[in-house]
Amino acid sequence: MALFKKSKKEKEEKMKIEESDKFLDNGKKSKDNDGAKTFLPKGKDSKSYLLIKIPHTTEKAVFLKQSRNQYTFEVFPNANKNEIKKAVERLYEVKVKKVMVTRTSGKVRQLGRFTGFKSGIKKAVVVLAKGHKIDILST
Secondary structure, three states: HHHHOOOOHHHHHHHHHHHHHHHHHEEEEEEEHHHHHHHOOOOOOHHHHHEEEEEEOOOOHHHHHHHHOEEEEOOOOOOOHHHHHHHHHHHHOEEEEEEEHHHHHOOOEEEEEEEEEOOOOOOEEEEEOOOOOOOOOOO
16 A cells, blocks of 8 residues: 555655745736746736736837837737737736837848848737837836
């Protein structure tokens, strides 16, 4: 019957996981594609976090933010305008007026005698309604 008993290490690991769950009750657990557990803030869903990768910070993006209240994000390649709009509204709790999407093509890069491709990205420029702001690109 020794085959079915758990070892001490397994019991200790399970206890550590349960203890960490007690401290992180304010978030909900979700599993990403690679199986890793991530803790999300309460009221936020994992799809919103998967659609919007990172804020795209360039000189033009900062200019658009300061002058026109437009924010630029790198997004998941299969996302459409409606999904991006809903994700930004959920994550940042703002009112989105308009979403403009563009794809950049991959570029050929060369390192010595080896050539390869740099993958392209999909960018979304989000126009917010008057009076709404996102504090991600503070200058």
